[in-house]
Amino acid sequence: MIKVEQLSKAFGPLEVLQGITTDIEKGQVVAIIGPSGCGKSTFLRCLNLLERPTKGKVYLDGVELTDPKTDIRKARQNIGMVFQHFNLFPNMTVMENVTYAPIKVKNMTKGNAQELGYNLLSRVGLEEKADVYPSRLSGGQKQRVAIARSLAMQPQVMLFDEPTSALDPEMVKEVLDVIKSLAETGITMAIVTHEMGFAREVADRIIFLDSGRIAEDAPPDIFFSTPKSERACQFLEKVL
Amino acid sequence: MDSLFPLSLMPLAQLELDFSKVIPDIPYILNGVITNLAFTLVSAFFGFLLGTILAIFKIANIKPLEGFANFYTSIFRGTPLILQIVIIYFATPQLLNYPIAAFPAGIIAFSLNSAAYSSETIRGGIMGVDKGQKEAAQTLGVMYLPMMMDIVLPQAFKNILPALVNESIALLKDSALVSVIGVEELMRRGQIVAQREFIYFEPLLVVGVVFYLMIMGFTWVARRFEQRMRVSD
Numbered sequence: 001m002i003k004v005e006q007l008s009k010a011f012g013p014l015e016v017l018q019g020i021t022t023d024i025e026k027g028q029v030v031a032i033i034g035p036s037g038c039g040k041s042t043f044l045r046c047l048n049l050l051e052r053p054t055k056g057k058v059y060l061d062g063v064e065l066t067d068p069k070t071d072i073r074k075a076r077q078n079i080g081m082v083f084q085h086f087n088l089f090p091n092m093t094v095m096e097n098v099t100y101a102p103i104k105v106k107n108m109t110k111g112n113a114q115e116l117g118y119n120l121l122s123r124v125g126l127e128e129k130a131d132v133y134p135s136r137l138s139g140g141q142k143q144r145v146a147i148a149r150s151l152a153m154q155p156q157v158m159l160f161d162e163p164t165s166a167l168d169p170e171m172v173k174e175v176l177d178v179i180k181s182l183a184e185t186g187i188t189m190a191i192v193t194h195e196m197g198f199a200r201e202v203a204d205r206i207i208f209l210d211s212g213r214i215a216e217d218a219p220p221d222i223f224f225s226t227p228k229s230e231r232a233c234q235f236l237e238k239v240l
Numbered sequence: 241m242d243s244l245f246p247l248s249l250m251p252l253a254q255l256e257l258d259f260s261k262v263i264p265d266i267p268y269i270l271n272g273v274i275t276n277l278a279f280t281l282v283s284a285f286f287g288f289l290l291g292t293i294l295a296i297f298k299i300a301n302i303k304p305l306e307g308f309a310n311f312y313t314s315i316f317r318g319t320p321l322i323l324q325i326v327i328i329y330f331a332t333p334q335l336l337n338y339p340i341a342a343f344p345a346g347i348i349a350f351s352l353n354s355a356a357y358s359s360e361t362i363r364g365g366i367m368g369v370d371k372g373q374k375e376a377a378q379t380l381g382v383m384y385l386p387m388m389m390d391i392v393l394p395q396a397f398k399n400i401l402p403a404l405v406n407e408s409i410a411l412l413k414d415s416a417l418v419s420v421i422g423v424e425e426l427m428r429r430g431q432i433v434a435q436r437e438f439i440y441f442e443p444l445l446v447v448g449v450v451f452y453l454m455i456m457g458f459t460w461v462a463r464r465f466e467q468r469m470r471v472s473d
Contacts, residue, residue: 048379076381085370085372087370087373089373089376089377089391091391091394091395091472100380100382100390101382104382104386104390105380105381105382133473135472135473146376
């Protein structure tokens, strides 16, 4: 589904990613973990070209996204993204947030979009909040709306960039539960997270990044019980 | 007379203000209000429109557009407004062979000038919108124009509304400047009355009070508007 070849990203002299090569299969749920500054968010943001890789290639379904000739705007419609800070549109109601892209980008009728919107909002348990503005929502609710907004474009892949890092502890679970239920629908997902328990439970595969390289790539039970690299051992010692 | 004024106002009282000569001319002066308001509203509208376009040029990362917008701004901020009015009024017939009337000349000068100032304000407003908003729109596949129109600009305008109100107040007061090209607006009417009646202070005081009241009214309307814009907070 997603194929990454020799992906590198440098910000000036700072080499954040150094030649990452990996594949994410259809339906796979990948958790990307690692110490802060290891490049996990940058890696995720390179997958939909929010950051332009300095070198290397990214393919989605065989289409090279890093090719300048590719219409990246079209390709992004297939890649949903959920941000750490939600990034809901504050000037729109919850329903407008969810239906905006289907109406504007996919030319869906308002009626159809709202029907889709209600379905998605009830899926994240927020249908009664359809007509309020995001400022009236708690952090957890905002993030659930953001997930619904992404799903409204019916993407093939969902990227989550630390979806619970900006939340109060008691709101983390409601968001993780939504992501978990999504994982069960078989959508392809890449999740950058600090929630080790969650990664272990939901992911099919853990990618451990260290200084811009994949230091370890294993199923969760193996990664958490018998990590091979020394860096992963140190990391797990601190976080578990 | 003495009993009517407190002691501190005595010197003022001794000016012997005589409004009786002005009173018959007050309707004439007040009629100027329409002219000033027309100048302000039309120029604020075009200035805002043009200012938004210039602001987008400035942030578009396209060198020629950026260069043009910056040059434009430097010209209109770097020269006196009154000079711009006079140049547009007198140079247009000479250069283009088109006898421009005072009203459109004034509108053009005010709009172009106001665009230069508001483009900077709007640029600041756009840059003040969280970068995550743009990223969210991009990941949803939204095109540049709808992203600006529906997401970035509404948030930018809401944040800079007080600054834009300031700009409009300045325009309203500057509308008195078109008196130099002979437009009979408030200020000019005040002067005409003054010259006819040989009294200066009273008619100009009337003009001042009218301006002040207009601006107070405008500020009040702007406040209400701002409160309505804040429903999403």
